[in-house]
Amino acid sequence: MDFLNDFETSDDEDQTRTQKTPIYPPFSTNLHDKFWFRDVSKENQTPTAVNEIDLFRVADYFYTGDFEAAENILKELRENTKNNRTHEVMLIDSLLQCSIGKKDKLSSSEISSCLRLLTDYESLLVDFGDQVQFLRTKALLLAKLPDDTRRENFRNTMALLCQLCGSFENWQLFENGAKYFSDLEMYGLKLKTKKVLHYEIEHSRGFVKEKLQKKLKRIEDETKVIEKKLQQNDVRFQIDLILSSLNSHKDTVNSSESATSSQFRAHDSRSKNKLIPSSDQPAVISDFFHRFPFLSSS
Incomplete structure (x- = not known):
């Protein structure tokens, strides 16, 4: 190892050794006023x-x-x-x-x-999350517009949204467009929303569960009001058909309609979560109304 003694240090190395550590001023936080x-x-x-x-x-x-x-x-x-x-x-x-x-x-x-x-x-739009947010915003806007000719557009938008992600937060948006639905249709929607909400309550804990339970109580009260109104109009047969259609398919957990579906997860990668292309949307909408026939009545 004696050959190492033949090496001489360069001027740069000497400067590096003798260079002093820079002295910085003490850190001070830059506090903003609340409305700065x-x-x-x-x-x-x-x-x-x-x-x-x-x-x-x-x-x-x-x-x-x-x-x-x-x-x-x-x-x-x-x-x-x-x-x-x-x-x-x-x-x-x-x-x-x-x-x-x-x-x-x-x-x-x-x-x-x-x-x-x-x-x-x-x-x-490029992914599932984009399309969910777009459909939610579109539904809220259509519900606000005064033109009743947008009835079909709102219904189709909600069909796509709930097929894409059938969480309670999405199903309850039907209430914003109540003017586009008959009492019988709203009754069926309330029952379906209750079904979804029961599932979410079952899988929730703590303050989230308490908040959802309060929402469930409100929806149950609203459902009773509509049911009482419908009974006065002697539509017991139609009510039975709604109950039958909601109980005929066990899709609360397993279909893409569920917010916890294995196919669609809110925080999954973009490569896995696919939006519904325009070419497939008519078939998706048709499938939704086929599964919930009480919404096809006017």
């Missing part, structure tokens, strides 16, 4: 920081019910920033949620804008 984003200046900020400020303001406006102000920022972000697909989906969905949240009726121009956004939204 409301008045903060966007000057001399990075593009990322500006977007963050804008999105905080959107959330704030949405929370306080100022949907017009939220829309203005979202439109500006969509027009003036370079968005990837995920960001574009987020902006479109947020714009539609603003329209859904408005208390006043939407104007004809607002309705046209929403329908264009839905078309853009649908063209960006």
Whole structure:
């Protein structure tokens, strides 16, 4: 090993050995006021920081019910920033949620804008999660629109949604479009929602279970009111048919309709969870109404 003594250290190595460790100032947290984003200046900020400020303001406006102000920022972000697909989906969905949240009726121009956004939204879908969120947003929007000619569109949208993911949170959206259903249909939907909710309660624990049980109590009370109304109209035979159709298929757990289905899991990989392509949607919708024939009556 004596040959190692022949090596000489370079100047760089000597400098490295003698170099002192830099001294940094003590760390101090940058604490923000709760609503720091409301008045903060966007000057001399990075593009990322500006977007963050804008999105905080959107959330704030949405929370306080100022949907017009939220829309203005979202439109500006969509027009003036370079968005990837995920960001574009987020902006479109947020714009539609603003329209859904408005208390006043939407104007004809607002309705046209929403329908264009839905078309853009649908063209960006790539996986199961995208499509579930799209269908939920679409259903809520259609339920808000005053035009009764959208009845079929709402029903078909809900059929796709509940075939794709039949969780209680999705089935209960039928209530938002109650104007599109008869009392008999709503009675059947309440019974089906109860069935799904019973399953979710059975597989829940703690405060989640307690919350679901409160929802079940509400739905049971609403079901009794509708049933009493139907009995006055002497439709016992139709009620029996609804009960028979709901009990004829044991699909609460095993089909893709279930939120806990082995085929569709909310947090599974995109390669496993497939959206329903447009070409297959008519068959899927037809299958849904075949399984729940009480919804085909008008």
